[in-house]
Amino acid sequence: MLVLLKPGAAESAVSDVTSRLRMLGLAVHRTDHEGQVRLCAVGEVGRVDWAQAAGWAAIERLEKIPSPFKLVSRAFQPAATLISVGRVTIGSEQLALMAGPCSVESEKQAFTIAAAVARSGATVMRGGAFKPRTSPYSFQGLGEEGLRILRRAADAHGLAVVSEVMDTAQVALMARYADILQIGARNMQNYSLLREVGQLDKPVLLKRGLAATIEEWLMSAEHVMSQGNRQVILCERGIRTFETYTRNTLDLNAIPVVKELSHLPVIVDPSHGTGIRNKVAPMARAAIAAGSDGLMIEVHHDPDHALSDGAQSLYPEQFEELVGQVRTIAGAIGRRV
Amino acid sequence: MLVLLKPGAAESAVSDVTSRLRMLGLAVHRTDHEGQVRLCAVGEVGRVDWAQAAGWAAIERLEKIPSPFKLVSRAFQPAATLISVGRVTIGSEQLALMAGPCSVESEKQAFTIAAAVARSGATVMRGGAFKPRTSPYSFQGLGEEGLRILRRAADAHGLAVVSEVMDTAQVALMARYADILQIGARNMQNYSLLREVGQLDKPVLLKRGLAATIEEWLMSAEHVMSQGNRQVILCERGIRTFETYTRNTLDLNAIPVVKELSHLPVIVDPSHGTGIRNKVAPMARAAIAAGSDGLMIEVHHDPDHALSDGAQSLYPEQFEELVGQVRTIAGAIGRRV
Amino acid sequence: MLVLLKPGAAESAVSDVTSRLRMLGLAVHRTDHEGQVRLCAVGEVGRVDWAQAAGWAAIERLEKIPSPFKLVSRAFQPAATLISVGRVTIGSEQLALMAGPCSVESEKQAFTIAAAVARSGATVMRGGAFKPRTSPYSFQGLGEEGLRILRRAADAHGLAVVSEVMDTAQVALMARYADILQIGARNMQNYSLLREVGQLDKPVLLKRGLAATIEEWLMSAEHVMSQGNRQVILCERGIRTFETYTRNTLDLNAIPVVKELSHLPVIVDPSHGTGIRNKVAPMARAAIAAGSDGLMIEVHHDPDHALSDGAQSLYPEQFEELVGQVRTIAGAIGRRV
Amino acid sequence: MLVLLKPGAAESAVSDVTSRLRMLGLAVHRTDHEGQVRLCAVGEVGRVDWAQAAGWAAIERLEKIPSPFKLVSRAFQPAATLISVGRVTIGSEQLALMAGPCSVESEKQAFTIAAAVARSGATVMRGGAFKPRTSPYSFQGLGEEGLRILRRAADAHGLAVVSEVMDTAQVALMARYADILQIGARNMQNYSLLREVGQLDKPVLLKRGLAATIEEWLMSAEHVMSQGNRQVILCERGIRTFETYTRNTLDLNAIPVVKELSHLPVIVDPSHGTGIRNKVAPMARAAIAAGSDGLMIEVHHDPDHALSDGAQSLYPEQFEELVGQVRTIAGAIGRRV
Numbered sequence A, B, C, D: 001m002l003v004l005l006k007p008g009a010a011e012s013a014v015s016d017v018t019s020r021l022r023m024l025g026l027a028v029h030r031t032d033h034e035g036q037v038r039l040c041a042v043g044e045v046g047r048v049d050w051a052q053a054a055g056w057a058a059i060e061r062l063e064k065i066p067s068p069f070k071l072v073s074r075a076f077q078p079a080a081t082l083i084s085v086g087r088v089t090i091g092s093e094q095l096a097l098m099a100g101p102c103s104v105e106s107e108k109q110a111f112t113i114a115a116a117v118a119r120s121g122a123t124v125m126r127g128g129a130f131k132p133r134t135s136p137y138s139f140q141g142l143g144e145e146g147l148r149i150l151r152r153a154a155d156a157h158g159l160a161v162v163s164e165v166m167d168t169a170q171v172a173l174m175a176r177y178a179d180i181l182q183i184g185a186r187n188m189q190n191y192s193l194l195r196e197v198g199q200l201d202k203p204v205l206l207k208r209g210l211a212a213t214i215e216e217w218l219m220s221a222e223h224v225m226s227q228g229n230r231q232v233i234l235c236e237r238g239i240r241t242f243e244t245y246t247r248n249t250l251d252l253n254a255i256p257v258v259k260e261l262s263h264l265p266v267i268v269d270p271s272h273g274t275g276i277r278n279k280v281a282p283m284a285r286a287a288i289a290a291g292s293d294g295l296m297i298e299v300h301h302d303p304d305h306a307l308s309d310g311a312q313s314l315y316p317e318q319f320e321e322l323v324g325q326v327r328t329i330a331g332a333i334g335r336r337v
Helices: A011-023 A107-120 A144-156 A168-177 A191-198 A214-226 A254-261 A270-274 A277-290 A316-332 B011-023 B107-120 B144-156 B168-177 B191-198 B214-226 B254-261 B270-274 B277-289 B316-332 C011-023 C107-120 C144-156 C168-177 C191-198 C214-226 C254-261 C270-274 C277-289 C316-332 D011-023 D107-120 D144-156 D168-177 D191-197 D214-226 D254-261 D270-274 D277-289 D316-332
Strands: A002-005 A027-033 A036-042 A059-063 A083-085 A088-090 A096-100 A124-126 A160-164 A180-183 A204-207 A232-236 A266-268 A294-298 B002-005 B027-033 B036-042 B059-063 B083-085 B088-090 B096-100 B124-126 B160-164 B180-183 B204-207 B232-236 B266-268 B294-298 C002-005 C027-033 C036-042 C059-063 C083-085 C088-090 C096-100 C124-126 C160-164 C180-183 C204-207 C232-236 C266-268 C294-298 D002-005 D027-033 D036-042 D059-063 D083-085 D088-090 D096-100 D124-126 D160-164 D180-183 D204-207 D232-236 D266-268 D294-298
Touching (some): A002 A011, A088 A096, A096 A316, A107 A144, A124 A144, A124 A294, A144 A160, A160 A168, A168 A191, A168 D168, A180 A191, A191 A214, A204 A214, A214 A232, A214 A254, A232 A254, A254 A266, A254 A277, A254 B277, A266 A277, A270 A277, A277 B254, A294 A316, A316 B316, B002 B011, B011 B027, B011 B036, B096 B107, B096 B316, B107 B124, B107 B144, B144 B160, B160 B168, B168 B180, B168 B191, B168 C168, B180 B191, B191 B214, B214 B232, B266 B277, B270 B277, B270 B294, B277 B294, B294 B316, C011 C027, C011 C036, C107 C144, C124 C144, C124 C294, C144 C160, C144 C168, C204 C214, C214 C254, C232 C254, C254 C266, C266 C277, C270 C277, C277 D277, C294 C316, D096 D107, D096 D316, D107 D124, D107 D144, D124 D144, D144 D168, D168 D191, D180 D191, D214 D232, D214 D254, D266 D277, D270 D277, D270 D294, D277 D316
Parallel strands (some): A096 A124, A096 A294, A124 A160, A160 A180, A180 A204, A204 A232, A266 A294, B096 B124, B096 B294, B124 B160, B160 B180, B180 B204, B204 B232, B232 B266, B266 B294, C096 C124, C096 C294, C124 C160, C180 C204, C204 C232, D160 D180, D204 D232, D232 D266
Antiparallel strands (some): A002 A059, A027 A036, A083 A088, B027 B036, B083 B088, C002 C036, C002 C059, C027 C036, C083 C088, D002 D036, D083 D088
């Protein structure tokens, strides 16, 4: 239930309403918008006598939020969420460019790529240390050693770090090294993991599952936000369809849909979305044109010898050229790199 | 089989090779590229003794075309196909903007919309006279009367005409009124109809079927081309996936894929692709950024009273604004409106 | 609108109501059920003053049919449609076993297979004379010569004939040779073709399209029935999903769903549904257990040399063994071969 | 790599080969089949000089396993895996009937349902204590208290227990109460969790993910087996397609496919597969006819008041009737309840 307080309500009144709602067994989340305090009460709202609550002092009116996601919805928070990480504010008019290798493989690899993507305009470095692999016999990532390398390489070039966390037991470790914790597509509905990162005070990048509807994806973001962590970045990375020419079907339609339904920033990963190097740049450009808040791109200086996903990684020169094109398109719709 | 003749081969030699291939029971198609004659021989190629044929005078070399589509492939024709219709050359650096109502409803409606879209920069007018409707009890289109109106409205504003043909029996009639004959998504594998339009000397706009792989779509274009008609325009209009928020999932990945595999122009219909008015402009912009050769957009001055598809039609003002944005994005990638 | 007449209403009263409805511009279809005349009025029902009509003599009550399909629905016709073809009544407790080659290839082939499937218990022979092929360079069927052969082979062994019609122009020809006209999956929404076979007095077998929802499939049946032909047999043959191990995903869930929504018989084609010979028998057994009214199976005595679909054709011995298993399962749910 | 030893090779020779393979850095798994020891060596097999290894004493021959899954394949283990749990041996000619509520709600509920399903022939009781819910505000299960109730209810009626584990941190707890640990569809690619249950000596029931290909599903089973736990039961529970009439599309095609590729038992969950009560029984019958090793069915005595999934739960009487039908169909294909 959305509880809108009277404009100018005193903080003591806000506290009072909040306390009363909590005594009813509900959790209360607050946002302020254009001088008005908006409270979102979640939990077993069906048991509450709302007609009575509507009469409390300081309450202007109550509104049901029609979607199954509440904190994630624009109904609760009309203004866009802005998430500052290093030199970029995700969700602002500045696009967030995240780039780096699929997996961290070695110090040399990480530093080489960090230098290249930073020079081209990236502000966040991606790199996997724990890799979810279909086969138990494939390279599983360097683990903590990989995180250490990634952190140093990023720091050396003024980049923030995003890396995937696969398990609740890894969350504390990951939070020591990464600025943004990534939840991978396969774990989008791993609710234990969502709850765990929901208790952090660090941004979470939530990839859309291969078979997840947009609504389910937003519901997973709600799991994170319901634990108190409001810094959720959504990331479209392709859905599974019958088409097999591309590895996945990057669903750019999701961008304007999410932008309408939610205040959360949403970025696009065309590397996994297409799985084919020469399709990455066209789809990256298209993502920006469709309104994406940023890009997450796999870049490798020697993709033929990459331990994972080489076929979809851009060469540093390709990434640089892409950033140039993105800059122009961004300008056409009032944004910038 | 692709038969590459020696550069500078005399026309008589070309005729000779062509005749010999035909005597082997094959159909022969020709394209000239950078001073070289390229012949594509199709039919029961497995029965031919190619080792022997390779020795014929004037033949430089033979190449197997690895894809199941032959005439449609870049292997046969490396250069882009250009199709001139009215004031636009589809496939050139100029984008083809096709716009108009879902269905032609009346003289007044058609002329109003034609005036608006022409003013905004469209060069082709779309409008249905024969409508494929899921229900036999829905409005089925005005038929020939609709075509007559459409033609007059387009002529009055210097626009070419594209309209859907649903049946072999309608082809001759449609060819009298339309400049481009559209094959709808539901008929993408109606091979009788494809063969019929393949015998025309008019451009054919071939929409991708809801469940068609890119390969199947190109194979349907091959059906048309195998009958002699090389003027095929492909049109992506959304595929069917599990996602239900949008009416279909517009698959922009198909644009760079088609551009790599084929020399045929490809445009995008974001109106059917999304089915939601406020998602049309973002996806239209994204289509251009991804490399589409044009757009097909439903525009209606009074969509609330449209007899079909009102919910996905742009208002004329929205179309005008969209064309402005498209112009800027086109500039960023070396194209123009 | 469903118009239920008073039990025992005189025929003259039925005629009177029918005439009045027709004068309102509606088409009227009738079924009798348990002593009651049920009229289904279709067309622009929104324009009619039903409150007034409800007061006409002989009318017991009016009911809105909630589904978009009307004549196809159990709301209109509660009792199962029975369609007699040769020695079988499709939709009765007797299962309809249709078997034969993908394509008719020669007299010898057709007679050999006809003999085999008749001996095993089939009552209808399938065989393609006009083949919808993805490639224009593949075998397209023997045409009328194929139909002639198919008819003679079937007659020689007391079998009825089902064969696919691809185009309105072929309908009259096909109706001379076949007992059941098949509409293929690719033509499920070829509305011109549906209308044409809707005017015949012959059963139509309507395959589900690869991307068709159950509702769309029933709507296509409605197109046929709206023209007056009530003899529609539905045929599930697999839908397109992300799974690629099987050619298609045979959707047996559709059987109980269709049985609840509609009175029309529904059979299953596990040959196209799976595309793999050794998966045909398990899925055929499963189809019967799920309530299918019959099976359509590809059988070939020499599948390695079949001109189409050899890999999914059963050997005659496999078909015979399958019929034995089907007989036992049928017994378990009150049906018979 | 599959290493086939000479028939009758001494145990000392087996140990020797195993040790040598391990010294090469490989993990070695063994199965005995018709008097022959078969070793499957997994890991970085590409680095090994197999030509040399082929010459070791006791080795008959080496075979590459062509599929990406190794231990799961019939190539490694030709005979069916049998898993004994309580009174049933899963994978044998006896079908495994697992039944119970979606969630454990109370002592009374669990005991009532346990009594009913045991009387009808179930041998395993299902019941959720940790529930993966799309909404963070829905009922999340009773946790350990639910497990305690479930165990007691099952014990009171001679039933084994299967229940879902959602997180590595829950595995030890779950293993104290349940005889079979279920990995839910959303966690099919939660590799941390798969590894954890792979180290248990208890059967694992692995549900197919909504968008998982059969190959990916088997690869997830490989993750479990690669840790040493060979007791994996596969469970088909519906995939996500464009069809929305049913909650999911139960893919029975997977049954014969899995049976060919793998030695692992596979059962079917038609409750989640269809999501509609009156579709459960037809699809359960079809599953058995297609060769499923068992069923997992939601049963509730008061589904209208169930805290989750009431709409797809059978009444106890419906379950009893279904078991009767299943018994007859099982008999038709040489199996029994």
